[in-house]
Structures are given as structure tokens and as C-alpha cells.
Amino acid sequence: MQLVAIYGWDIDFALDIRKGDSFTVIYEEQYKEGRMVVEGPIIAAEFINKEKVIRAFRYLDNSGRNDYYNSNGEAMRKAFLRTPVDFFSRISSKFSFGRKHPVLNKIRAHKGVDYAAPMGTPIKATGDGIVAYVGKNGGFGNTIKLKHGGAYTTVYAHLHRFVKNISRGKKVKQGQIIGYVGQSGLATGPHLHYEFQIHGVHRNPLTVKLPKVKTIKKEVISEFKKSIRPMLAELDRITGKNVLSARYPKSITKEIKMNDG
Template sequence: MNLGPQVTDLRWILPNKVLRIKASDSGRLEGVRYSPDQLSNFLVERNNNSFEVKKTYLKAKTKITRKQVIIDKDAPNLYLAGKRTGLSDNIIMKLSYVFQWDISFVLDIRLGDTFTLIYADLYVASKKVKDGEILAAAYTSMGKNHTAIRYEGSGNRSNYYTPKGLSLRKEFIRDPVHFSHISSQFNLRRLHPIHNRVIPHRGIDYAAKHGTPVVAAGDGKITTSKQNSAKGKYLVLRHGQLYTTKYLHLSNFASNIEAGSSVVQGQVIGYVGSTGLATAPHLHYEFLVNGNHRNPRTVKQSKALPIPKSRLQDFHEKSSRFLTELSLIQGKAIYANAENNMEK
């Protein structure tokens, strides 16, 4: 069956999905029905000696959900605290993406920190069928507040902004591996665990499970995609004329990743492994400025671009509701915590 791009969905049928085929008594194909997801149906039906293609979409209703996630000793990271609060894996991951330019979820999270979020869920016939987008979120740590508001800018592209209209997006994200922990810091006087002598450690090691996705820290082009006995499988990305990032000890490269490929920030480029001189699965991540190694944690990034002045008033009008709701949720949590402390 070749009906052009209209039947592209049939080339990517996923496991556990149902494909319904209709045939005549003589065995002639009469039609095919396939639902790529819970919001769409794909139908191919015979019309004499040809086939007609239809794709229909179910009307989903949006339900706004408000949650607050508290980091404590029983749930010391975002994932555990989020699951305890009832968040899906998808929403937890999206929340980590919202603040990935300003917050290291490996180093910056502290006991007592809170995440407040407002997000949309999609329902069909009173049944939740899909996680929607995070509309607003706030992260509070040691008295400092980070706030993000989702806003659709030019070209119908949505991004997250501060209450003043500054984009949270920056040249580089803080951690190229989410939900990991740092096993070795940037240290020019580190004692090497294998060679047992002082060898400069010109990067950061992120320990994570074998196969954990590794993402590009920024937009760029892959200049090296190789493997050797020391670095294992590794990638080198060039970001313009000034910056270079390196990703070592990968278990494998992502599909279509090779020297010469262009990548965008946040794109999966490989997977955590222990190839080369590695004692356990981890990513060794290096950041270079003009060919010189720098600590990825302390490199200064360019200022975020603001919303154009022509759209700033519209942004403030639409964001004011979410800012008020975030404040109310945070205020109720503070009051509840105070009451609990008084009861103790």
C-alpha cells in the first residue's frame, strides 16, 4: 500500500498497539484502522479499486492540575518526591526540563526545597488520556525563588520565561544527564582511581544507570564520533567558534549520530556506559572555551533574551493569573507546615 505521506503512521506501528484489518469473504483487503495514540484514529478504506485515507482526532478536554512537591529525607530528589505527590514520570521529566538551564538537579537540590507547578491534563469522556504541558512552575530553595511561565511567542513556539519576560533558555543546559549524581568533580589535582596518581580531571563525571540518555548541552555540530581504549565511545560537539563539549565512556551513540551531524540542545546523542577506562557506568563531560578546559559548573553564560516589547503587555496579562495561583499554593503550604510544626 503506497498512498504517499498520508500513510506514514503505518510505517511506525509500536509494540502493544492494535492494528485492525477488514477483509471481504474472498480475502480481499477492505480497510485498515490504527490508533497511534488515544487522541487520533487513522483509517484506510477501499473505494472501488483505490483506497481513501482519513485521519480523525478526538476532542479532548483540558483539566488544570495544581501540585506542590517537597524535598525531604524520605524523598530526597525530584523523582521520588514527585512520585509521592502523584506526578507521572512524564510530568516530572518535563519539570526538570523547565529549569534545566539554571538548576543542576544533581548538585542544587536541598532538603526543604519545594517545586510548585500548574499543568494541564487531557481527558476524553472523563478519562485521562495524556499529560499536557506545564503552564507555570516555581522552585524555592533556601529563600530563593525561580519562577517559570509558559508563553507562546513568535512562530507559535512556546518557551518558558521569568515574570519579567526573560527567557529561561540559555546557550547550555547545566546537566547533560538527568536524574544522575556526580561521582567526580572538575579537579586539576585529582588522584586517578585506576592509575593511582595525580592526573587532572578536566571534566565532571555523572554516575547513572547503564543506558541512561545523554543529551547535547547546546546546539552544535558533531566533529568527532569515535572509540578508543581510554575514552571508550565518545563524542565531541562544536558550538560555534568559541565552545566545545565532550561526552566520554558512552555505551552507544544515538541513532543517526555521526561526525558531521547537526544537533539541537536537549537532543539525545548517546547513552551512559562504561567503555574505555571506566570503573562503573558514568558520563565524563568536558567543557572547553577557546580550546581550554573550564569547569562546566562555573562557566558564565550569555544573558537570556527577553520577550519583544511589542508582546510584553500581552505576556504580563496572561501570566498574572498563574503568578497569583503559584503564590496562593505556596502560601497554603507554608501555613500547613506551620500548623504541623505547632502540633508537634
């Protein structure tokens, strides 16, 4: 679960994982009286997803907070999660300007992504924001619209129900449950319709470049790069890119194997 939390902004673990993908993690082990009592946090990781190498390093910033950054000092954490539901069976409709509406039987732009999921599946706010609208919205049925600063808006439609005490003007946090999957409005089955807008323009939620939360400050970037040098060397050693050698308490490398069916 730590790995999912680190990479969840870059990799959709329900859609993006491919046979042959692999990951390597370096993590701490905590000992008491000579005995290992608990596995500590991941301190460095490498994930190869669709031949793209993504590395992450744990670093204590000036505010005293441990977070994960890539080797350039850019935060792994983004302003938005890639998907608003953790568990869904499939994407039933993708972002398209030429999709045939399953109920109206007309060609109509589909300006979002539909996640087919069981009735009642929890829906998360993909970013910190303020509730701009909550209620019934025509063919969208039960809908929540969130505003995220001046530029970004997200929409969650066809909900079965909302969480208690959610109302217009209320602040929500990234990852907070805001409602549950349903099929209200014009829908042929339970799913979530999710939209992502920038300055009112609809963007494909699956491919839009998500804004970063923060980067390491320029005045400490050299210190950051120096601190991760041993972990870079250890990842290189583990994955066969022999440069320097640095040993950490524990590491593991796994290749992802998937059933052909």
C-alpha cells in the same frame, strides 16, 4: 514531568534538590460536556530550591510558540542542558585541577565531571551542535566531541557505544541521544566523563553560567508583563504573599521531603 521540563536548565533534579524545597504550579483543566477530561499544561510555577525562588510563566510569543519565561521575560530554556544523563547514581569525580587519577595514580587536572551510571545509560547532547569528533581517543576511550557555534564545545567520553549513523559533521539537537554510558579507555567503572569548554577553556559543567536562548522582545515586554500579572498575583496568594487575588482552574503546592538515609 512538565515541571522537570520547565526547570531542567536551572535545576539538576538529581543533585540540587534539598529537603524543604517546595514547588507551586498553576495548571489548566480541560473539560468536555461539563466533565474534566484531561489536565492541561502548567501556566505558571514557582520552585524554591535551596532558598532561591524561581518563577516561570507560559507565554505565546510572536511566532505562535508557547514557551516559559521568568518575570523579566527571559526564557527558561537555555542553549544547554545542565546534565547529559537523566539517570545516574552519583558524581564520582568533580571538576578539579588537583585530582589524583584513579588508574595512573598521578595528580592530574580533571577538566570535567564524571557521572557514575549503569552500563548502557543513554547520553544526551546538551545543546544543538555539530559532531566534530567521534571515535576512540586514548585514555578517554570512545568519545564524542560536539561544537556549538564558534564559542562552545562539549565532550562525552568513556562511552560503551555510539548511536547508529552518528558521524563527523552530522547535526544533533539538544536532548538527542548520542551514545551510551560505558567504561572504555582508562576507567575503573562505567561512567560518563563530560566536559564543557568556552573558547577552548574548560569550565565546571555544574556551575558554568549557561547562555540563554532568547528573551521577550523590547517592543512587547510591557504586554508580556501585563499578561502575567494575574498569575503573579495568584502565586503570591497561594504562597502567602497576599497582594491581589486571581483564581485559576487548579493549583497545587508541595514541599519536598527526603529520607535521612
